[in-house]
Amino acid sequence: MFNSLKLFERNIEESSQLLALFEYTNQHLPSMNFSDLLRAHFVYSVSAFDKLIHDLITIGMVEIFLGKRPATPKYLSEGISLEIHNKIFEATIPPKEYYFESDVKKKLSFMSFIDPNKVADGLSLIWQEPHKWRHIASRMEGELQIVKTTLKTISARRNQIVHEADIDMVTGRKYPIEKTETKDVANFILNCGRSIYENVNIQRPTMVSS
Secondary structure, eight states: OHHHHHHHHHHHHHHHHHHHHHHHHHHHOTTSOOTHHHHHHHHHHHHHHHHHHHHHHHHHHHHHHTTSSOOOHHHHHOOOOHHHHHHHHHOOSSOHHHHHHHHHHHHHTTOOOOSHHHHHHHHTTTOOOSOHHHHHHHHTTSOHHHHHHHHHHHHHHHHHHHHHTTBOTTTSSBOOOOHHHHHHHHHHHHHHHHHHHHHHHTOOOOOOOO
């Protein structure tokens, strides 16, 4: 899981380089509008968070499969096809977990983990804690409702940019976006992602055979 965290942090850092490009273009080409660089930074930051959650869930489910993490009720309720079951049962090379992980990734590929409710539901596959966002907000040193509302707002704005070109239907123009806004979003996303990683990663007691 640590590698997934490092990748997440690198993705946030690399997306932040768009801010430097935005400043440069604004300085040297003041007659042109480069606000889409800010929108790209916004979207890439959120995408980095979405990928982190996908990675943590996938790794956690494989750990459960291998007996390295306790199973959760949601994990146990998941089904696999007879085709995958047979591949796992017969596998030697590649190992059984290869087919299990491939199946998990295929199922998760249709899901998005940005909205706080969907994040909590996805994490239930590997983390049994009933009050997930309370623990996440606590590690962020923030208030529960503020953290959840902020992420919901970020999710809505991301969808507005991606699916509606950030266009105001009344004016026909793009909604305004500021550099400080995108920086704040990236910092929040980074803090939230780290908190989720820390909470999920500590839920890995060594499994003891009875």
